[in-house]
Amino acid sequence: MQPVLPNMKTIIGVLVVAAVATVGDVRIIGGAANVVPGRVEVTVDVRAPTLETLTAIAGAAPRLAREAGFAVDIEQVTFDPPVPLSTLVQDALRGAANAEGAAILDLGSGAGHDAGILAAAGVEAGMLFVRSRNGGVSHRPEELTDEADIATAAAVLTRTLRALCGSLA
Numbered sequence: 001m002q003p004v005l006p007n008m009k010t011i012i013g014v015l016v017v018a019a020v021a022t023v024g025d026v027r028i029i030g031g032a033a034n035v036v037p038g039r040v041e042v043t044v045d046v047r048a049p050t051l052e053t054l055t056a057i058a059g060a061a062p063r064l065a066r067e068a069g070f071a072v073d074i075e076q077v078t079f080d081p082p083v084p085l086s087t088l089v090q091d092a093l094r095g096a097a098n099a100e101g102a103a104i105l106d107l108g109s110g111a112g113h114d115a116g117i118l119a120a121a122g123v124e125a126g127m128l129f130v131r132s133r134n135g136g137v138s139h140r141p142e143e144l145t146d147e148a149d150i151a152t153a154a155a156v157l158t159r160t161l162r163a164l165c166g167s168l169a
Helices: 008-012 051-067 087-099 114-120 147-167
Strands: 020-029 039-047
Touching: 039 051, 087 147
Parallel strands: none
Antiparallel strands: 020 039
16 A cells, blocks of 8 residues: 655645645544554645645545545535735835844745735735744644744834835825
């Protein structure tokens, strides 16, 4: 039997950049330490910066599972296409970060944050992420960010808002 997730780039025919798939829940039905289960239920959250990549990954998953010899029944609970955020806001964030001497990294979130909902409605929106000391763990009790990073982010946000007040008026 082949691995279920070999090289995604060659499987889906699309260069996968900044895409992520997170397994959130695994339920093994009738499983025991000495029994190969007959059914496994898995929830997966797939995020990608472009609709093409997101669709390709979602379409490849059932094919990959079938090629590996698994019977597959997929229920798509939600589908939220990626939404580009405002270049005006992104440029203001970059300028503010540079003015504060803060190194920044452009990255796509892919998450269903309020900024994406606003951007989809035509509102100028952007996001500022603050690094985590524990490898990016978020929305969990062990999430941890340095106070100095929080202070820098507050300064960047303040500069950004001041710059945008003139741009959006």
